[in-house]
Amino acid sequence: MASSKGILIETSLVLAALLEGPLGEEVRSYLRGIKEKGGHISEPLLAEIHNLDEPRREWVARLLKDLPFPILRMNLDAINLAQRYVYNKIFEGPLRDLGLHAALASVKAWEELVTLDERLITAREGIERINQVANYPTPAFSLPLSIRWTGDEELDRVRALSWRVTGEKKGEEVVRIIQDMAASFLKEKRLALEKVGKVELF
Secondary structure, eight states, X not given: OOOOOOEEEOXXXXXXXXXXXXXXXXXXXXXXXXXXXXXXXXXXXXXXXXTXXXXXXXHXXXXXXXXXXXXXXXXXXXXXXXXXXXXXXXXXXXXXXXXXHHHXXXXXXXXXXXXXXXXXXXXXXXXXXXXXXXXXXXXXXXXXXXXOOOOOHHHHHHHHHHHHHHTTSOHHHHHHHHHHHHHHHHHHTTOOOOXXXXXXXX
């Protein structure tokens, strides 16, 4: 399957860009660079941001006004693949949505997934194994900066809550929930960003 030659951004990079001082500036400079190289955010990223507390939601909105990344749409194949990661113990259930970033990049045949979360890098071998069985390519996973990401407790709580709420739901319903949360964030923050990919109707 041919690559779309795009770069998909995982949520940790966006949150790190909110840091003050040299670390935050390094991330923001990096994001400015990949904006010109085909960088995209995704509906799962926006859904995660939507569920964070203020003021970080507003700070992300300001960042995206300065750097209006196109949005890669969510789809059913991605959530099904992320569920397979959990079933095969590549990720624990509460981290399904971390794996969802890799799943979306895989099913869309994107070239690269950039992250600061080493858990994605550690899981790459398992992700690649599941992707091969499912006939999807695996993107390159990049830790592009020297910054040591120590994790984000609030983001992990958001992901765990998402798993508790949607873990037993049908994939179509999970896709709708993620798309609705992403759309709510865009509407609330008055962000007009290009969306890439077709809308799936269930």
